[in-house]
Amino acid sequence: MRIDALRLIAYGPFTDVNLDLSKGREGCHLVYGLNEAGKSSALRALRHMLYGIPERSADNFIHPYAKMRIGATIRNRKGDVFVYIRRKGRGHTLRAIDDASVMEEAELQKLLSGVDVDLFTTMFGMGYDDLVRGGRDIVQGGGDSGQLIFAAGSGIVNLTEIQNDLQLQVDELFRPSGQKPKINAALGRLSRNRRELRDAQLPGQEWVRHDAALQAALNKKKTIEEELIVLRRDLNRLQRIWEALPLIAERRELAGELATYGNAVLLPEEFAEERQELLVKIGIAETGRDRAMKNIAAHQQAIVTLDIDTGLLDVAQQIEEVYRELGSQRKAAKDRLALQTRRNTLLGEAREILRSLREDLTLEQAERLRIKKNEAVKIQELGIQYERIITRIEDAREKLPALSREITDIKKDIGALEAPPAVEGVRAALAQAAEFGPLEKQNRTEQVDIMTVRETIAIEQSRLELGHHNADDLEALEAPSADTVKAFEDRFDVLQRRIDDLGRDIGKTRGHLQQVERQIDAHRLEREVPTEEDLQAAREKRDRGWQIILRRLNEAPVPKDELKAYVSATRGAQNLAEAFEADLLRVDAVSDRLRREADRVATKARLLADQTAAGGQLAQLDEDFVSAETEKKDLSAEWVAVWQPLGIVPRSPKEMGQWTRRFRSLTEKVSEVRVRQTKADALKEDIDAQRLKLVQGLRGSSGPAVAVDESLSGLIKRAQKWVQDADDLSLRRGQLLRDKARREKELDAAQSRLEQNEKERREWQQQWEEAVRSIGLTAKALPAEANAVMDDLRSLFDKLKEAGILEKRIAGIDRDSDAFVRQVDHLMAAVARDLVDRPSDEAALELHTRLNRSREARSKLETLQKQLAQERGRLDQARDDILQVETRLMNKCQQAGCNSADELPEAERRSNRRRQIESDLKKIDTRLHKLSAGATVEDFIEKALALDPDGIAGEIDRLTAAIEDLEIAKSELDQTIGSERTELSKMDGSARAAELAEEFQVILGGLDNDVAHYARLKLASKVLSLAIERYRDKSQGPLLKRASSLFSRITGGSFAGIRAEFAEDGRPVIVGVRSDGGNIVTVEGMSDGTADQLYLALRLAGLETYLNNNEPLPLIVDDILIMFDDDRAAATLQVLAELSHKTQVIFFTHHRHLVELAENTIDAAELVLHTLER
Amino acid sequence: MFKFIHTADIHLDSPLHKLDRYEGAPVDEFRQATRRAFENLVQLALAEKVAFVLIAGDLFDGDWKDYNTGLFFVAQMARLRDAGIRVFIVAGNHDAANKISKTLRLPDNVITFPTENPATFRLQEINVAVHGQSFASPVVKKDLSIGYPKADSGFFNIGLLHSCLTGREGHEPYAPCSPEGLRNKGYDYWALGHVHQKERVLGEPPIVFSGNLQGRHARETGPKGCMLVSVEDSPRVDIEFKPTDVVRWLATDVKVAGSESGYDIVDLFGRRLIELLDDNEGLPMAVRVRIEGETHACDEVLADLERWSNEIRSSALEIGSGRVWVEKVNFKLTPPSSIKRLKHAEGAIDELLKLFNELAAEPESRLRLATELSDLEKKLPRELKEGVDAIRFHDPDWLGEMLDQVRPMLIRRLLKKGTTE
16 A cells, blocks of 8 residues: 555644655655644644544644544555545544545555554554664563564564563562562452451350359359348447547546536627727727827918919919910011011112113112013014024025936936837737747657657568558558458468367377287287187197097007107197197197186277277378368468568468557557647747747847747747846836936925025014014024023012012011010019019010919918818817727626626636537537437447447457458459450450451452453463564564664664574574674664664564565654764665665655755655645 | 241351452442341331241351351340240251351240251231241251141141252252142242242242342342231232342443443443432442443453453442442453454564464463463462352363453553554
């Protein structure tokens, strides 16, 4: 299969880009594209064109999925052509060239001979990366010959990697002696689980045992508990009594003491405390009283010394106001001085300006100089206008001479140009002749072709032995028709067949005859078969002997001759008896043989009959043969006669059949050449006529000279050039004239503008004179002067205006000062006549000071009066308190039955002691009551005192020990019960074992899947190794031989080739053989580049092997040479070019220098260059 | 009017078989399935206020030794005792082999039939007579029903029997008997156990297999449970199947003819799964999936079975909201006939293909490959080498099936360059 055309209709970056791949034998196509030109897209398109565009294609960035199209024309070796368009989609993506009717994918697949996309990509696609991976894989696999050959035969670049990968996955699943791989780990878990399950399972007997132990312990515990109850009761009673004995003793002592204190008055518990408090209170009240009296005396003294001026206090508000005003007054006085200075400066400056303008005027008269606003504006505008007019005038004055100069230059150029010749005649002749120009060359070729055909005709003519005829007459010759020749051929055939049949029959009959004769001879040679005649003859001879003997017996005479003749007739007989005996034996023998060999006798008879029949048949056949030969001779004569008119001695009809066909073709050729000659001649005449016309035209227009033998097309070219030159000349001249006219027009315009401007300037002068008069300038003054005057005026009036404002502010300050003085004078007259002579500001200050002093004195008086009132209140309070406490102390004495407060402490002590005794007695009774366990205290005491106090302690110890022993036993039983219960509770129907069994099944489930997975991988690995071995055994010889030679070429002779060796570990490997000295280089010893080239050599050899046995598919190569030096790249390109004899090679590259290298290296007939553009 | 429950083949604590655990598999839902199914049974008995429960054998698994299982059973029986429900048991072949039942102390509401002769227990208050006999040993080849007494007149007669009847596929031919023989006894109901598939034998009186309570592996599919029998107007009975299973086993075929890619196949599976979920009332399911048909995706899927099995599982995770456990995925895919290879060429890959073809045609060649697996074989537990789904390294058919899967996987690995874009 090869690709004749790849049409990138709408794909990736391409829109309607065509690659014509039809040229070349199969074609070594070099497709060059810059980076970004879409090389990779084109490569992809090639594959997608054959196998469909994948569902998630990224090549839709210009054309959407629905619009994506790749067209192609492909053709197989048989010449079947398949033209189609591939679109993107889920089905029916093949369409005919109309992009509408659906084509069958299977048809296309037939052309691809069932090679699917994977195989195609792997085997017929080769990129730089593949080369590198392939090279690396070779090194990784240590040059293993099986792998290398398999990889070469399939195009797989990473076979070692794939094999290693399989092994790795196998190892991850299972290793015979591993722990970690998945299956090993699962098996480990499985046996652990089995153990755990065994442990977790509860045997039935165990449950029964634990249950029985529990019941026994429970029963025993019950007995112990009953004993404990009795013991504890006794112990308890004794302990109570033991505890009560000291209490009983104490109770008796207290009862005695109570008799002493029985009459003491029981005072309340807080009595003593209250008495103490009253004593303290009296002390405090007395201290307060004394302090108040002292304070009152001191305050009264202070009030007498205070000095307060009420007159000042009455006018306090006015004094405050004056005092506040004092600050403003002082600041205003300072400001006034600064204002005055500033005003004087301004007036001075104004006077200065005025003097520069008009010396005759004072400042007061300056107002006369003020001009109106509109007048000032007018002067400014006129100034601007003046600038504009002056600029324009100067401009125009500069431009005029430059234009005049340019006009002069153009006139000079025009003068220098030649006058153009008239060309119209020639142009017309050219127009007519133009179409004959190309025909002229064609006509010449046609004439040459006709000559060639005529020569061919001449050769064919002499081959047909018609050399004696004129070639032009051949058409008129009447050769026998094909039918006639065919008829003769048939007749000859029939006749010849008959002759042949007869000859064969004769041969056969003669053979038969000879065979019969041979058999007869054989019979004869073997031993003559006796005949009836022989028997007869023998009998006669015997009878003859018998007659002699009879005669002898009868003693009749026997002639001697007769006897002798008889005896001698019998070979070996000496006498009659012997002769007769021999005869007798002979007759018997003949008769025996006759009987015995009857078959042989019959055969011999048949043979003789056959001999006679065959003889007759042979004679008849010979006769027929002669007659047929004669007939053939007659037919030959007739055949020669037919050809007589052509003057030809014919060969066999079959040959002449061929002759007639060639003759017919010859006459057709003659006729064709005649027609072509006529046409060519007519064309030649036309061309000559055109040439003549053109020559005449040129001559008429005094054009260039014409050579006699110049061809029409040459002439046309020259005439066209001449006409072109003339046209150019006219064009140039017209251009210059137009330039001149334009410049002259510009000159006129410039002059008239200048005049206009001069006029404007005069008008301006008049207006100016009027305007500046108002500011005292003459008409001669320039706008700049006028501006200066106006600026001075503006400045003058500004200064005067500011001085006026300052004057007003000074007057205001003076007014405020007068008002202040009046106010102060008024106040002094009212409240401080002593200050009348003092200046106003000092007086205001003094007034304020005096006011403050009076205010302070008044506030102090108020404070003292308040304090005095407070102290008087305190004095009264203290006196009341003392009286009250004394009354309460008297009450206490009465309660305690005392006469004075001094007796109170003793009364308090007695009361306390009585209360203590009563309380202790009550506590003891309460405790005894508790210990009595329900009996009355008196009964209990009685019972306790009845016991022997010295025996109680021993009894208690005994009981305690017994109880302790029982408790220990009980606790032990509790433990037993607890542990048995724990054991039984573990046996509560737990699902632990069941869960372990479930886990066991889960592990099995996982193993089940993993084992299948392992088996698949392991089988895959094994089958692959087997296939590799088988392919190696089958292909190693020729493939290595070819790869060796390719490797030598691709490495530029650096290596002599490769060969199979055994590695140290006995593995068959492939090694390189150096050219110089034949050193062996293992794949590990090769450089990366060389390993890549080794891979390439093997790949190409593998590919060639494939191509020798199968329908070819194009080899798609993607820039594999980028890392090759130029020599190796060139060698590889040649190898690819050679490969292109077997299949189409399409080589994509980004590299310009590879294109050049290819052009220099590969035969132009094989190399087809394409440039990829979007 | 009274009701009773007929159940059998409980196989308490028998685990669910060979469920490969994977991320997201509903492990908790599948725990202790047989126990929970049995709890469901007890709950049903309480809720329906049945008069008694019949257990027609195989309460325990034969080789199961954990006494805890027995204790669990006792606890459940105690619940029935508290509700005044009697339980009648005949021991089956598994029970006869089992050690637990020998020492187990059952509550007094549970009556186990003797092994020597058939016996009859009567419930006078509702006029019911239950006849039965337990298996004395794990293998009983004689017809036990012959010895069963004739029906008691005036009673509702029930025959409780562990038997294969006339023989059922996949079940040992124990205590064989014929429906005619059973009918001749004149009973009103025959409660049979041993066969795990529920069945009612045609004709009257009802001869019924209740089937097992909970499916335990990929061949015990569909709803599992017990029979709730209502006796309205003796001897007329109304038999209703009540599912008790907590996890349902299902086997499903997904037809994928015409699909274009692996993801199409996953989608088709998803659709099928939605139907299954609808059909099974949201019960957790263990599903064995068989993907079958002629498809363009054949090579893609067979090239990486693990990956596509996982895709199926994760689709199940998504759709089944964590209630579906995909037990196993079997792929039976063939490439569409239109793209089968037209011709064999003479390249290295073709050598490999030829080798595969030879292996497919010659069982002996396949057997030779089995030596590659002998290392593993020695270590495999017997549980994997037995039974219907066993791994059989020395079976040419099994090897052939493996090789059918190996072939596209290997080709794809070798030629995967073409699939990059």
